[in-house]
Amino acid sequence: MIDAVNPSTVWSPFGPFSMAALQGDGQIVHLKGQVSLDQQGKIVGRGNMHAQVRQTLENIRAVMASMGGDMSDVFSLVHYTTDIDAFMRAGEIRNEYFAAPWPVTTTVQVVRLYHQDLLIEITATAEIPRSRFRRPAS
Template sequence: MAKSFDPPNIWSPFGAFSQSVISGGGKTIYLKGQVALDRDGEIVGDGNMSAQVTQVLHNVADILGAMGGQMSDIVSLQQFTTDIQAFMQCGEIRANFFEAPFPVTTTLEVSSLYDHRLLIEITGIAEIPQDRFIMPETTQEMHR
């Protein structure tokens, strides 16, 4: 089970993130960067940061859910946005998906994502406890 740790000798987190996460003992899941695509691969919320953040976090939750995971299993997030100011207004949306203790988080503003209509991409690492982990039937060996 992963545990968050905010050392008392550095600045306190001011949002939905932790300073560090200690993990081990579960199944580590590395998430591909998710963008605001629906099940059919169509962009959701063209020009709307709130709609795109919501779709991206639903995608992440769905991926983890397929393996018995939950959003609380995420230990680290990397967020790439084309508009940091608009993204910072989405804290309430993130609060609907995360609760303390929060994952460590890095957010960067980038000039563009792979499609100019996309405003946000989020990738991360999760650790699903062994007793909840469900191995998907359609996995493929990566190292042969």
């Protein structure tokens, strides 16, 4: 179980994120930065931030599911984007994947990602309850 922390002593979150998250007794999982690649490793949504955000979050969901987790287990995200304005316009997509308590979030604009057609990379940290966690096959 992830508990959100939004103290009244700092500014209130203006979007779908929490200021801090407390982790409990589960298995902590650190996900590699995910990008908009399909199962065959082909880029999805060239030039389309909405499509790339959606595919990237679907990849995170798939990695989580492979260990018995779901998106509600994610408590921290870092977004690396080549266009922060386009990323902010695609923000409503996150509401399809996350609900309160929102993951803590950091967003950074970068010059480019490892491939020039990629617009977004997202890293995640999650805690999957031990009752659901299963170690993926090697």
